[in-house]
Amino acid sequence: MKKYLISGLLAISSVVFFSHSIVWAQAEEKKVLTPEEMAEAAKKLEEAQQKLKKVVKNVPSVDNAGSITGVVTCQKMRNSADAIVFIEKVGDNKFAPPTEHAVVDQLNLTYVPRVVAMQKGTTVDFPNSDAVRHNVFSPPTAALQFNLGTYPTGVVKEVLFDVVGETPLLCNVHSEMAGFAVTFENPYFAITDKDGNYTIEGVPPGKYTVKTWHEKLKELSQEVTVEAGKATKVDFDLKRRR
Template sequence: MKRILISGILAMMFAVSMPNVLKTLYAEEKAALSAEEAADALKKLEEAQQKLKRVVQNIPKIENGGSITGKVTCKRERTNENVVVFLEKVDNNDFPPPTEHAVVDQLNLTYVPRVVALQKGTVVDFPNSDAVRHNVFSPPTAALQFNLGTYPTGVIKEVKFDVLGETPLLCNVHAEMAGYVLSLANPYFAMTDKEGNYTINNIPPGKYTVKTWHEKLKELSQEVTVETGKTATIDFQLARRR
């Protein structure tokens, strides 16, 4: 009877202490860095953001193409970047995907880049460059559902995005991590810079519907006519989704 009682007490103590243990481990993982370490971590993150492509596409070379350029303003957002501007349909949207892989790294508990736009059929590499383990997965509402499991630093896993639409990226280990992969039907798209500027080149002459995508803001669309050797200008002002 005493053994049973002691076992029950120990089990209760273990159940109560486990959340605290997990919290302690998580706190240790995110322990404050020294000023030098923090500066080095920030430098590595900025270098990775500049190095890795946010757009991966395979645009055919043509001689009589035109362009679309413009500026996107994001209301109540700190920056105008990471807006994807794309043509809804070009011919039959039958274009071979790029052989180049997109890359979404994991660094400083951050997905880098946070947003990647790519052509349907593109393969994405998910390396873990952090000193901790990560688990990359997408929620049930994602265009492409997958779970790569938990894996350590230095490991690279890949996923082929053979569907259209928005795929949020999450991590089972770190709830604050979030990213997005947007799969598009054709290679005619671009992503805005911090000022909201974008340009889409080598577009076959014709009439098109231009659309926008942002992780928080409402999608907009406009009609445009692209002429040989000319540049059409289209600006957008995006507001929050209701």
């Protein structure tokens, strides 16, 4: 799976690199892009966002499983995307990690995707698809501290996220770059789309505490009961942290 994912990703990035190296070089030098260049760069970035997974987990098969679904409203944000809804604890919270790798690319001086939600024990690939060098690292406050050093286009580096919590992603070369890798103890979590919709599938029947994560908004939690074969609706209204 990893081999084909990375091959496909590098094939996409090679097109971006050869056809838009001038655009990226101008961005690196802080030059002003033309409206046409900006539109083309935005299009490529959107295409990349759609191709890469924002969620990587290994959900076990459960008989008579239910689900948790709803809408998260993110107050005073451009949209309601990239909020994470997760179950705090399921059973003993011991689950086999996914074998599939997560991928966080670097494209147009942006982390793609900006937010990735993963189960503990997931390996993340960090390819560089820009025409400039990048340095991926996390700050001292991160759940996982690492520094991959500076590396050029076409190079892919790996990091095992064997932790739980929030790990901000930064770049020593480009201070404007920022992303988040958020890891969870169990595989019962979901990330919202731009309209705030989410669904956590395959949940064993039972009573749970459901919580939210957002890079800028206050965490909320609710107690819920999941019934066999049924969907439990849970909505959240997230507001700014004080």
